[in-house]
Every structure is written in structure tokens, then in C-alpha cells.
Amino acid sequence: MTYRYLLFNKPYGVLSQFTDSNSDRPTLKDYINVPSVYAVGRLDQDSEGLLLLTNNGAVQHQLSDPKFDHPKTYWVQVEGIPTPEAIAQLQQGVAIQTYKTRPAQVKFLPESLNIPPRQPPIRFRAAIPTIWLEITLTEGKNRQVRRMTAAVGFPTLRLIRVAIAQLTINSPEVGELEVGQWRDLTPLELKSILGSVHKPIQPNQARRKNTHNY
Structure with a gap:
């Protein structure tokens, strides 16, 4: 599987998801045409700025979970x-x-x-x-x-x-990401973000964890 890592500068009023039951609200689908990627964490509809999207579930989990202190x-x-x-x-x-x-x-x-x-x-x-x-x-x-x-x-x-984490709207490498625009992470950004996460959770480990009720 080829992993994708995208940065998006979300405008005000856009939902941090690709679908919405209320069809008159703009979503990520209106801006991003990459299949099977999902936002890492969320940014409220009335907030703006940086979203990281990926199809790497382990990275998505660890960057979203507050226990990892990102x-x-x-x-x-x-x-x-x-x-x-x-x-x-x-x-x-x-x-x-x-x-x-x-x-x-x-x-x-x-x-x-x-x-x-x-x-x-x-x-x-x-x-x-x-x-x-x-x-x-x-x-x-x-x-x-x-x-x-x-x-x-x-x-x-x-x-x-x-x-x-180490990702910014105004990158020293490629400049500022304009509102409503997205791009792939640069190799240097990708190295920094992957180096900041812990060892990825293996799929069988995740399944075992999900079988317990607390």
C-alpha cells in the first residue's frame, strides 16, 4: 500500500470530513481529490488552518492521541x-x-x-x-x-x-500554504513527522486491544 500524507489549509466554514448529511455545507471533498485519506484529529467548522491527512492509520492514531504529547x-x-x-x-x-x-x-x-x-x-x-x-x-x-x-x-x-508537531503553514522549504490549498508533505517534513511518532501499532495488535471492554 502506498501511504499519502497531505497538508491542507482549511478555510473557515469547511467541515473536517469528506461527507455530510447536510449537503449545503462545504467539506474536504470540495477541495481535496485524493481518495482514502482522512484528517488527523479535527478542526472545527468555525476554525481555520492546518490539517494533516493520511491513509496511514497508525500515524493518524498516534498524532491524534493526546498521550503522545504532539x-x-x-x-x-x-x-x-x-x-x-x-x-x-x-x-x-x-x-x-x-x-x-x-x-x-x-x-x-x-x-x-x-x-x-x-x-x-x-x-x-x-x-x-x-x-x-x-x-x-x-x-x-x-x-x-x-x-x-x-x-x-x-x-x-x-x-x-x-x-x-513540526509541520507548519509557512514552510521554510516551500513557502506558505494558501487558504484552501493542499500539498503533499516534502521528504524532509515526512521524515520529521514519521520520526516523531512511536512504533506503529500492528493491525493484529489493534484487533486484540479492541476485544476488551473496560
């Missing part, structure tokens, strides 16, 4: 200017419902950062400033970044994933 980095536009206390909370972990998030790397991004406008644009309130943060997580619970910033009082207005 980092994912997001650029996050929030409403208001977070205080030092709020930044410290995000860095140390935030209590959300029944769990506390893992420690995260959080920093302010420069105002000069060139980020293309979103369609449709975010809501704008003249009296409330916004700012961009860079947040790196090693887990990916449902809508986690949005829940984290809301929990410390600074709601997320826009969310762009810019890196998955």
Missing part, C-alpha cells in the same frame, strides 16, 4: 487585552467543567503580523480592542482553545491552527 499551535484572536493573570492561568491550566487543561505555551503576537482577512469577517466592536495570541497545546479536547480563553474572560473571535 504539540499543536494556534493563532488566536481574542476580544479584549488579556491581563498577566489571565495569561498565567492559560499557561498553568484552566478548569473547564469537569477537567483542567494541561499547561500551555502562550505568548502575545506582534501587531504587525500579516494575517489575511476572514470571510465572513469577525464581529467588530469599536469600543473593545482585540489582540492575537499564540497558544501551543499538547491535547485537543472539544473546542478547547475557545473554552480556555472564555474561562479567563477573553472570548475567542478567530482561531487559526498554524502548526502540527
Whole structure:
């Protein structure tokens, strides 16, 4: 079997899957014509940025599972200017419902950062400033970044994933991956991502594990 590894810069409003029962919503099928590949993890419909797709099930599992600690980095536009206390909370972990998030790397991004406008644009309130943060997580619970910033009082207005492990939207090798575009990983990227995963799970091992009920 020939394995494929693709990077896709997902636009706002696109589902991270190839089919949808509600046919008027755009899916990956509208952008990617490679058969039998699936997204590694997910990116919400109202989020943008980097998706890795592959037909290698072992790699897909290990890059998606938080126990392997693969980092994912997001650029996050929030409403208001977070205080030092709020930044410290995000860095140390935030209590959300029944769990506390893992420690995260959080920093302010420069105002000069060139980020293309979103369609449709975010809501704008003249009296409330916004700012961009860079947040790196090693887990990916449902809508986690949005829940984290809301929990410390600074709601997320826009969310762009810019890196998955060593893979980035703006590659030093081939430049920036434009919104709505996809490409195969370069040999160097492929080497880095395969080197970061543990020994692949063999199919018979996966079947044995699935026979147990806990």
C-alpha cells in the first residue's frame, strides 16, 4: 500500500470530513481529490488552518492521541487585552467543567503580523480592542482553545491552527500554504513527522486491544 500524507489549509466554514448529511455545507471533498485519506484529529467548522491527512492509520492514531504529547499551535484572536493573570492561568491550566487543561505555551503576537482577512469577517466592536495570541497545546479536547480563553474572560473571535508537531503553514522549504490549498508533505517534513511518532501499532495488535471492554 502506498501511504499519502497531505497538508491542507482549511478555510473557515469547511467541515473536517469528506461527507455530510447536510449537503449545503462545504467539506474536504470540495477541495481535496485524493481518495482514502482522512484528517488527523479535527478542526472545527468555525476554525481555520492546518490539517494533516493520511491513509496511514497508525500515524493518524498516534498524532491524534493526546498521550503522545504532539504539540499543536494556534493563532488566536481574542476580544479584549488579556491581563498577566489571565495569561498565567492559560499557561498553568484552566478548569473547564469537569477537567483542567494541561499547561500551555502562550505568548502575545506582534501587531504587525500579516494575517489575511476572514470571510465572513469577525464581529467588530469599536469600543473593545482585540489582540492575537499564540497558544501551543499538547491535547485537543472539544473546542478547547475557545473554552480556555472564555474561562479567563477573553472570548475567542478567530482561531487559526498554524502548526502540527513540526509541520507548519509557512514552510521554510516551500513557502506558505494558501487558504484552501493542499500539498503533499516534502521528504524532509515526512521524515520529521514519521520520526516523531512511536512504533506503529500492528493491525493484529489493534484487533486484540479492541476485544476488551473496560
